[in-house]
Amino acid sequence: MLKSNFIITPSEPYVYVDGPSDKILTRVLKIALSLSHGNITTLIFHYNLFVSDDQLTYTAERCPRLKRLVMPAWNRIKKTGICKAIRVWEDLESLTMPSISNPPYLIEEIAKNCKKFAELKIMGPCHIYFASTLAAFLPNLKILSIRCSMIYKEALNIVLDDLKELEVLNISHCELIEKPPPSPRRVLRQLDESILEKARRLRKFITCMNDSCITCQRTRYDEGLMRWYKYEADFWKVDEVKSLAI
Incomplete structure (x- = not known):
């Protein structure tokens, strides 16, 4: 490639x-x-x-x-x-992109022009602003993957609460952070019952927060911003959602 x-x-x-x-x-x-x-x-x-x-x-x-x-x-x-x-x-219909600091200009453009858009993969941290933008402009999104990244708990709640048509959510190997700065960085080691309850409506909720998982270890070592170049050549192509894998 x-x-x-x-x-x-x-x-x-x-x-x-x-x-x-x-x-x-x-x-x-x-x-x-x-x-x-x-x-x-x-x-x-x-x-x-x-x-x-x-x-x-x-x-x-x-x-x-x-x-x-x-x-x-x-x-x-x-x-x-x-x-x-x-x-x-x-x-x-499908986009794999990096995390960006000012997402509305892009997400709104997709909403206006791409009426068949259904799946999104973010290769980078999912901040509250990004999640809120998705909820505002792409409420009918079907598939979302944020694997191997950092995601704030509030951002995850926004995704689960406001993306009403979401069917598949992949947060495998993510660093789930309790609160954004200036609060102290606290990584949650498991999903609480409120999140699991919200996720039950999904057709598929893919997670992995296992201390023995090598991919989870890599995400933690890279502090939620995966340095893909350090790992196997095809590692960045992997996704538990088949339609997003390469």
């Missing part, structure tokens, strides 16, 4: 991708998208492939029938770029 040749930088976008690497990606996209004749329905980008705004726009315009997008790295993508792409992808 294609990856960028990059270095981490201290300021936004926090990565620098060298010119030859960018040119290779552009060339691959041009060849692949030309051969597809607009019929691509699934796009999967490696978590270390840092697509630029121009590359994303080029891709979106040539994949109007896209149904599933897996793109864990958004460092170089601006608000205007992803929103422009979402407007093209009216058939989008």
